[in-house]
Amino acid sequence: MAETSDQESKTEEPTEKKIRDALEQGRIPVSREASIFASMAALMVIQAFLIGQGVQQLVPTLKALLDDPDGFRLRTAADAKDLLSVVGLEALRFLLPPVLILAVFGLAASLLQNAPRLALERIQPDFSRISPAQGWSRIFGTQGLVEFAKSIFKLVSVSLVVGFVLRSSEARAFEAMYTDPVALPEMILTIAMRIVSAICIATIVLVAIDLAWARFHWRRELRMTRQELKDEHKQAEGDPLIKARLRSLARDRSRQRMIAAASRASLVIANPTHFAVALRYQRDENPAPMVLAKGMDAIALKIRAVAEENRIPVIENKALARALYEAVQVDQLIPPEFFRPVAEIIYFLQSQKAPRSEKVQ
Known part of the structure; x- marks a missing residue:
């Protein structure tokens, strides 16, 4: 009776993976x-x-x-x-x-x-x-x-x-x-x-x-139950919970690397607490400033904290900070349309030689 009941619950046709596994096992x-x-x-x-x-x-x-x-x-x-x-x-x-x-x-x-x-499982004791x-x-x-x-x-x-x-x-x-x-x-x-x-x-x-x-x-x-189909789909596609956890871990590691890279920035443009973009510009390294880190809210505050710890100038410019955050990805050079406003800030910092934050209206 148990065998009949188990067979009746297998209402789904076998998948290609189930058939392939059966053939590899010698069935x-x-x-x-x-x-x-x-x-x-x-x-x-x-x-x-x-x-x-x-x-x-x-x-x-x-x-x-x-x-x-x-x-x-x-x-x-x-x-x-x-x-x-x-x-x-x-x-x-x-x-x-x-x-x-x-x-x-x-x-x-x-x-x-x-x-x-060649199916070695068929010659094993059963x-x-x-x-x-x-x-x-x-x-x-x-x-x-x-x-x-x-x-x-x-x-x-x-x-x-x-x-x-x-x-x-x-x-x-x-x-x-x-x-x-x-x-x-x-x-x-x-x-x-x-x-x-x-x-x-x-x-x-x-x-x-x-x-x-x-x-x-x-x-x-070789027929399968609905639960077996679901389990096989999870194995093939990956458990959604595990995949979400892995994505979360990857984002955390990326944020940590990005915040650590902010310590090498030349300046940080903020808005004033919602957005923050860390830029690095050295003439002998790149032809234009590069975005080392960017973030919103808590990450923006963290970037500002790292900048203050390393005596990196923090410039508050709401429009420029938001525009840079939306237009440029991390580890990319800023587009040409941002050359002029960013160059003005760099020139201002070099002329004033301000070690801490300055505010540009």
């Missing part, structure tokens, strides 16, 4: 029936193209071994080794092509379903596999019922196909009792090929259904 849709079908198809190819030729190559060796067993010396270990080498090479020559074809068809069935991936509760849910859950239905379908279809093929070959089986024994292997191979071919044809429908079910069940298992 991919796989149809077992496709692998079985590939094995049967490989067996059909082996019967059609390899068995006959392989038997013809193997028969002379077996015939020589069975017809004249005394012709092989077995007096020493070297003689036994030579005999086993001959038999082993012939057996390897007979078995290697079928094994390779089975392997190729098996790999093709897997690669055509999913691209190859104790839920030996849990009785988990095993019970797998056996009697939706997936277990589907596997049971597929097994019933395969049993019934294969039984009917084999019975039909054997029924149609009944006459040939009776005729075999009166035919040359040399023809029996070919007759058995023909019947076996008919059986395997019929089974492949009968299971094509099952393979198509199983492929579709594997994809559907995989995406169904």
